[in-house]
Amino acid sequence: MAETAPSSARYSALQHRNFRLIWAGQIVSNVGTWMQSVGTGWLVLQLTNSPLWLGLLGLSFALPMIVLPLFGGAVVDRVNRIKLLYITQTCQMLNAFALALLTFLGVVTVWHILAASFIGATLLAFDNPARNALIPDIVPKRDLLNALSLNGAIFSGAALVGPALAGVLLVPLGAASLFFINGISFFAMLSALIFLTNVPTHGGGERISFVASMRAGLFYAWQDRLLRVLLFLFAITAIFGRSYQVLLPVFARDIWHGGPSGYGLLLSVSGAGALAGAFGLASIKEVKRRESVLIVSGLVFSLSLVLFAVSPTLLVGSLCMFLAGVAVTVFGTLVATFIQIATPNELRGRVMSLYTVCLIGLPSLGALGSGAFAELLGGINGAPRAVLVGAVLMGVILIAFAPLVLRRGVDGCHVNRES
Numbered sequence: 001m002a003e004t005a006p007s008s009a010r011y012s013a014l015q016h017r018n019f020r021l022i023w024a025g026q027i028v029s030n031v032g033t034w035m036q037s038v039g040t041g042w043l044v045l046q047l048t049n050s051p052l053w054l055g056l057l058g059l060s061f062a063l064p065m066i067v068l069p070l071f072g073g074a075v076v077d078r079v080n081r082i083k084l085l086y087i088t089q090t091c092q093m094l095n096a097f098a099l100a101l102l103t104f105l106g107v108v109t110v111w112h113i114l115a116a117s118f119i120g121a122t123l124l125a126f127d128n129p130a131r132n133a134l135i136p137d138i139v140p141k142r143d144l145l146n147a148l149s150l151n152g153a154i155f156s157g158a159a160l161v162g163p164a165l166a167g168v169l170l171v172p173l174g175a176a177s178l179f180f181i182n183g184i185s186f187f188a189m190l191s192a193l194i195f196l197t198n199v200p201t202h203g204g205g206e207r208i209s210f211v212a213s214m215r216a217g218l219f220y221a222w223q224d225r226l227l228r229v230l231l232f233l234f235a236i237t238a239i240f241g242r243s244y245q246v247l248l249p250v251f252a253r254d255i256w257h258g259g260p261s262g263y264g265l266l267l268s269v270s271g272a273g274a275l276a277g278a279f280g281l282a283s284i285k286e287v288k289r290r291e292s293v294l295i296v297s298g299l300v301f302s303l304s305l306v307l308f309a310v311s312p313t314l315l316v317g318s319l320c321m322f323l324a325g326v327a328v329t330v331f332g333t334l335v336a337t338f339i340q341i342a343t344p345n346e347l348r349g350r351v352m353s354l355y356t357v358c359l360i361g362l363p364s365l366g367a368l369g370s371g372a373f374a375e376l377l378g379g380i381n382g383a384p385r386a387v388l389v390g391a392v393l394m395g396v397i398l399i400a401f402a403p404l405v406l407r408r409g410v411d412g413c414h415v416n417r418e419s
Contacts (some may be wrong), residue, residue: 010283011146011282011283012142013143013150013282015143016138016139016143017197018196018197018199019135019138019139021196022131022138022189022192022193022196023150023151023154024188025189025190025193026131026151026154026188026189027154027158027188028185028188028189029089029188030158030162030185031158031161031162031165031185032162032182032184032185033158033162033182033185034162034163034166034271035162035163035165035169035178035181035182036099036178036181037162037163038162038167038170038178038263038264039170039175039179040057040099040113040116041054041246041248041263042175042263043103043108043113043175044057044113045250045253048110050375050379051246051250051371051379051382052371052374052375053110053371054246054247054249054250054367055246055370055371055374055375056114056368056371057113057114057246057367058243058364058365058366058368059365059367059368060114060115060118061117061120061121061364062121062361062362062363062365062367062368063118063121064121064122064124064125065121065125065356065357065360065361065364066357066362066365067125068122069125069128069129069354069356069357069361070218070350070354071214072125072126072128072129072349072353073129073214073350073351073352073353073354073356074349074350074353075349076126076130076133076349076350076353077346077349077350081133081134081349082196084126084130085127085131085134086190088123088126088127088130089127089189089190089193090186091119091123092120092127092186093183093186093190094183095116095120095123096116096120096179096180096182096183096186099112099116099179100176100177100179100180101176103174103175103179104176121360121364124360125353125356128356128359128360129349129352129353129356130349132336132340132349132356133349133352134199135151135340136340138196138199141341144340144341145281145333148337148340149278149279149282149333150278150279150282152274152277152278152281152332152333153274153275153278153279161268163264163265163267163268163271164265164268166178166264167260167261167263167264167265167268168261168264169181170264171260218350218354220347220350224342225404226405227342229401229404230294230339230405231335231354231355232401233298233335233397233398233401233405234331234359235357235358236394236397237328237398238358238359238363239363239390240366240390240391240393240394240397241301241302241305241328241366241390241391241394242328243363243364243365243366243369244305244370244387244391245267245270245363245367246364246367246370247370247371247374247383247387248263248266248267250374250383251266251317251383251384252265252314254380254381255380255383255384256313256314256317265318266314266318266321269318269319269325270321270322271325272322273321273324273326273327273329274325274326274328274329275325275329276325276326277325277326277327277330277333278329280326280330281333281334290334291405291406293330294331294334294335294405295405295406297327297328297334298327298331298394298398299395299399300326300327301328301331301394302391302392302394302398303391303395304320304321304324304327305320305324305387305388305394306388306395307320308320308321308387308391309384309385309388309391310384332359335355336355339351366390369390370386370387371386373386373389
């Protein structure tokens with residue numbers, strides 16, 4: 001698509017019909033996903049009473065999201081992306097219904113929950129690169145940052161609404177109802193896919209072997225020095241920063257004695273902050289000095305987690321979660337924008353699969369480390385120190401690598417490429 005002047009509309013990406021359809025479908029689907037996330041985390045804690053098992057829940061999700069997305073990206077770049085999304089969305093729906101049935105019948109075990117998490121992550125390893133690769137094909141390049149910001153708002157808004165609904169429904173209806181609602185929510189995304197029109201369904205790249213295809217994606221991401229740095233920093237924030245969420249049930253139930261409603265509150269305020277960050281970024285027609293904004297947002301995220309870890313009350317911790325949500329959304333959206341702009345359509349599924357690993361896979365892997373570290377530091381009471389150590393390490397690494405980003409400038413990452 002040819003580059004033209006920025007649109008005068010504040011949320012210009014919503015002017016495009018196909019984007020509106022996908023955007024609306026994902027809103028409903030992601031609300032259901034967050035409700036199931038609350039249910040599984042709380043159910044695992046009730047069944048095991050151990051932060052280590054919460055970490056293992058994260059690991060069950062992390063392994064497929066680390067190993068498979070690059071393969072998934074190679075598949076995305078050679079098959080009909082719309083049909084692939086039909087398959088992944090339908091299978092995720094059936095997975096949610098199966099977990100709901102087991103829980104409703106009272107026969108669910110922690111191993112059933114881990115298996116459902118593993119299956120869901122395996123499907124997401126193909127689904128997420130396909131959805132990411134689709135965005136530049138349904139909006140013009142001038143509206144890409146706006147589209148990605150609004151796309152971030154979907155997940156953030158769902159993180160606000162989903163946990164709040166889950167917190168209200170968890171006690172009276174039980175976890176099974178949350179899993180069933182998640183299954184129903186996938187119909188929204190499936191309906192959106194039916195009504196898409198005039199969308200390129202294939203990447204259009206050269207037909208080569210899967211091994212060569214994956215190697216080409218890795219090489220493309222590796223050849224630009226600044227792109228390497230950005231993916232590395234995004235990975236660091238995922239492992240040491242965004243892994244805090246697995247310990248939120250411990251903070252809610254045992255540190256601040258807030259119960260299920262407190263857990264829902266922590267997730268909701270984090271989602272509210274992310275929503276504010278996403279819509280705030282989308283409302284800015286042109287972000288100047290994006291490299292500086294990226295580094296500052298990462299450091300603010302680190303500081304907010306430090307304050308969260310030492311917060312004396314649920315209210316103070318919730319305020320810190322709001323700030324963390326704003327900062328991490330701005331950071332992640334800017335990284336995604338630079339990658340999307342720099343990557344041609346025929347490679348986009350594979351390169352965005354690396355972003356998917358950092359966005360979804362690595363936080364879950366970090367969750368295992370956080371859960372195990374908290375267990376080492378004293379079990380339930382070790383959770384605050386585990387979050388604190390991770391936040392400090394993340395901040396130190398961001399400061400160390402900031403000069404590489406600030407000196408070259410993110411805006412140059414797709415103009416003067418270096419091998």
